[in-house]
Amino acid sequence: MAANDLKATASVAEREGRSPLGFQDADEVLPQYHIEAQTSLVERPLRSLKFGEAFAVLDSYGDIGVLPGPEGLYFQDTRYLSRLHFTIEDQRPLLLSSVMQDDNGALSVDMTTPDIRIDAQDETSIPRELIAIERTKFLFRGACYDRIGLRNYDSRHRHLTIALTFDADFRDLFEVRGMDRAHRGKRSVQIASESEVQFRYVGLDEMVRTTNLHFGPKPKHIEPGKAVFRVSLAPGEKSSLFIRVVFESHRAYTSAPAAERVGEDAAAGLSEAAGSNAGPRHPRGLAEGVIFARAYRDSRRDLRQLTAGITTVISSNDQFNEAACRATADLYMLASRTPEGIYPFAGIPWYSTVFGRDGIITAMMALWIDPKFGKGVLRYLASTQAKAADPSADAQPGKVLHETRRGEMAMLGEVPFRHYYGTIDGTPLFVMLASEYYAVTGDLDTVRAIWPALELAIEWMDKHGDRDGDGFVEYARDTDKGLENQGWKDSHDSIFHTDGSLAKGPIALCEVQGYVYAAKNGAAKLASMLGHDEMAEQLSRQAKALRKAFDEAFWCEEIGTYALALDGEKRQCAVRSSNAGHAFFTGIALPERAASVAANLLSKDGFNGWGVRTIARGEARYNPMSYHNGSIWPHDNAMIALGLARYDLKAEAARIFEGMFDTALYQDQKRLPELFCGFMRRRQRGPVSYPVACSPQAWAAAAPFAFLAACLGIELQHDRNRIRFRNPVLPAFLDGISIFNLKLGDSRLDLRLQRYGEDVTVNVLKRKGDAQVSLLK
Template identity: 50%
Template sequence: MAKANASDHHVEATTSLVDRTLRALKHGDLFAVFAKDGDCRGGEDGPDGLFYKDTRFLSGLELRLGGSTPLLLSSVLLDDNAALIVDQTNPDLDDEGEPWLAGDSLFIGRMKFLRHSTAYERIVVRRFETVVRSIPLEIRFAADFADLFEVRGDVRPRRGTSSAERLDERSVRISYLGLDDVRRSTTLYFDPAPAALSADSARWDLDLSDAERCTILVKVQCSIGEALSPEPPHLVSAYRLLRKGMQDRLDRVSSSNERFDVVLGRSASDIGMLLTETESGLYPYAGVPWYSTVFGRDGIITAMMLLWIAPEIARGVLRTLASSQATAIDPSADAEPGKILHEMRGGEMALLGEVPFHRYYGTIDATPLFIMLAGMYLKRTGDLETVRAIWPNIAAALAWIDSKTHLHSDGFLAYSRMAESGLANQGWKDSFDAIFHADGRLAEGAIALCEVQAYVFAARNGAAEVADALGRSAQAEQLRHQAETLRVRFEERFWDEELGSYVLALDGDGEPCRVLASNAGHALFAGIAGPERAERVSQLLTSRRFYSGWGIRTIASGEARYNPMSYHNGSIWPHDNALIALGFSRYGHKAAAVKIFESLVGAAFYDELYRLPELFCGFSRRRKRGPTSYPVACSPQAWAAAAPYALIAAATGLDIDHARDGIECSTPVLPPLLNALHLQGVGLNGSTFDLRFTKHGNEGAAHVSKVRTG
């Protein structure tokens, strides 16, 4: 379980999610977190439940057989994340010490999946021994309609009112009228009709004396508003439609290492599950359970890492963020014209303003990253129609960046929250204590982050390419001049010769935060670093102070606030490492990029589902042991799931340029775990290519094995 920090709205651990193995499913705006046995035990035990648009519509769902909890045999999330399959059996059953059914006499098979606003479950009970009496099977259920921020730990002084009613012999509805005057309802449908049905339980008396098996179907439908939806389709029809709608956008990579292929398969499935159809196109929701919604920064970086293989995701991200770009000043939302969204929430607390995240813009980097992605997308696809449509949004974002540089004494893009309810820090490391000085003092004033200046540099160069393509050559020249001026000033003010790296930030007085942080690696990713300094940063980030054996820490060991168990001050984030690896590759430091590749994939090998989580602890690698989990990390998390694809691009030097009509593989190098890597269906200008990379000693070679012309 977790508690939200009042000062920064972050999730603080009070009970570790690692204590219990959880299973997550998602479809659209609906997601579920189940215990390993398929039950939900929300409340003090954790974030279990069925969530729809930031509200928990089902907090409890527990199966009982003969009055006892079935024994778990296995729990499997399908490779494509379509369904959860749970196998169970009965314990020894007795009445007042008199046994009447031996253990392992019955097999209970449960299948659970989500579609649109409904959770489905099929329960099959099979007998393998003689059963002399009917067996009670009971499902207990509850709906607390807790806002996601309540589940994270916020305490509300007032809540709305709940009610429950039995609709007929096979359905029950639980409703909640919130303080926002919105009615939220959970309707449970059971087939066949239970022998007994109440507002919190359903019971069947199973007669298996003659029948070999019996089946019970459950549908849990979530509704918002007074107009209730019709009953969802039958489970079989719903599952068929679910599978029909699933696409394997990323399942086009294979290698000589079967375990690596499993990691890629899980990443592909996680991205597929987190992708959500919005009004403006596909958008990768950030992660389950805490961030299953639109996040600007997360979506952009996920799209960047997947751009070479799935550029349509970038198109959806650009369109969605353009449509939600701020157009007015709203201090409570940290909104100003031209800013790109940080986070969007649809729960009761957000709608009432109890948390500022209904549409919240308190991020300094999403705006330059948006422009940066637009330039990268145009280079990759040549899709002039899309970039022309969002050019007004790009122009507004550039204008916002220009308007904010006056906040800082050195003219850099800096942040300072507009309201006390907003985030104190507004870069990707947005914990309240993430930006500090060498002596541990927290930075104050308008803070200019190292990586944000790098993003602005890349954004202006990217916008220049877009402007050129739209025939705005004079504006393109001006943008390039601004970028070069920024590059020179950045090198002067952010480089610290004694540290041998770029400083973490400049505070409001222009005083440098002389802290060794992974942020410096993003300067390489964005291309603002000079070659000699890039080499020194590469050497530093792969040294023992940063590199744990599982990846690069957010903060070097020995810094004032270093803690390997901290969210942002010593942990290891896969997306951070993947961007740094791309930066290493950009400057030709392939050995460093491959080092990250090997360590992150090795970390995924230790996960039960071969999945990279949001983050893990930064303890040094120990023999015969995997990485140490972070207690409340999201899993799956979009930009972590995308990281292996960025690592592939980093190792192979893959660069796809529509204007040059070329695919470049610059000095490909494969990590020790791979002897061969095969990329299928890489698209360019209406054709697709199959690329094969092989290892020859320490060198890599690239081959085009097949070309298909569209």
């Protein structure tokens, strides 16, 4: 590093309160499952589509792979289409607009022709802006549909050559993320007909994956990686081109009966509605335009069905309404149907699959909007709960799934994530969600159905989770391929001591003890309700003892907050972190600690003006550009806000909400990202983006509703048939908010909350049912 560069680095580090050179010691290798980045996702806006287990990452034109990056059409953790580039007379069109429809159902792109010189010698040309180009793309049941509409606004007849170049590399998602492989399967490509090209990949896992591109009308010329069309347009005439990309997978040797093969898919827990694992079937000879229209109609119906009857909000602030609309659309785009119900996949592009922790937290934050998420997550995780010990998957009986993958590398064991259980917090969070879900819905049938899984989870916490019998739940991986850190901050360097040295396990995380405390309190209520009185009493006693022990072991007077963790020697990691805010969320924090912890979180070292940092400025490994050591995560802040509200620190919760709303205003589509950098807020500048953040991300999408619930103090109490607003406040950017179709049991209510000075009132606009509404000051 040059001397000037070193001085500049040191200067920035000094302003940010961190070590100039950080702690990337010589013996620290590149972290596991690192997401490699030569380019930033911030450089160009990307567009995402998703249906079931398939998703597409597109550039603003709706193209794929024109520039290096994660663009592609993916299915079951495999990239089925790595390039799709549209040109007109060998040039890229001029982009006019690129927007996701309000419900994320399709991408709409408007373009026009650039200045085109057909022949340099005779200067025959087409001036720009004469041909309008409208592109619509969406995913639905095993296919990506693409319509390119053209209209001639010239007074002359125009003849145009349009080309599409395409490719399918069948790379595993972990390869796209940067992992190298010594061996791969065999890929081939063939022209299947005068309007169809097929790519085929026979993987080392004996799976055959195919990508079929269907074109309509028939191209003038077709070859393995290119289709060329000749389009003639009279003045004012319209024409359309259609591209349908069908993706499928099946075993290379299908000697097993079809029913058995379906059973294998069901065992994976990700079977969708008809057509998710096989491309849609259409009558032979049906025009591509008709196929497109029918699929578009059916996709709209499917989305309306998925979102029917949900709770919605409209506020006095139009920009917040846009952000809430986008958040709702993101939640339902990421929702995937499983045999057990809908499950929110974690995020696009890197985590579009089931994650236990992410799904649980998303469902918790969205409970008052739509409890279907909670039901689907509970049933799915109960069905995939570990039944036996498997060190290669970090599994023990009763442990809840962390992650599942269906790509070639997972199937071959090159990565351990086919069914991976390396999470320390998923199991107590699972129990916690069950109790909260019942409190809101009173759904006794679901609780009874998953009760055996809840009992196993509780047993796991006591037997396997508490490795040394000290009453705290700790983690240590059982396989070298597993994650080194197994809390939500799972970076290799996220748990450390005051001097920056990495903590050695088994590690007891601050927030996990809170999750266990809340889980046992919640399970005690469920056990009592089901008539297991002795178990209920025992769980209540354990929760009470844990709260006392937690305060004694984790409170650190020196830093004025709870320690990040205890290492294997029970030494405190005396580091100021956002984890301490989760002690509010779960209620394990003693009331007398609340003011100090809140002041810590909202100090200039903790709160940068946009949100609470994961690690406070000035700590040894603080780096505002890191994944977990100084960045800001919306879901983390939402859980902290819910916790602050629980301790009646509503002004503090509203302050975080305001920072996050301001953040959304600077984001593309007003969408909160997975995370962003923790640099201090500066006047007339927005927050600094993280280069490879997922967007959309499920728990970030659910965060606005959690912030709103925190500030309004929403409590849905099914057992009392009561909706209560406990000491509600409205942040400065909201004067009022209307909630439509809020559900409690058989009741449905429309409500209006309005600020008058420092007070907030609630009025019932419409009521169906006998649920009571109250406001508690």
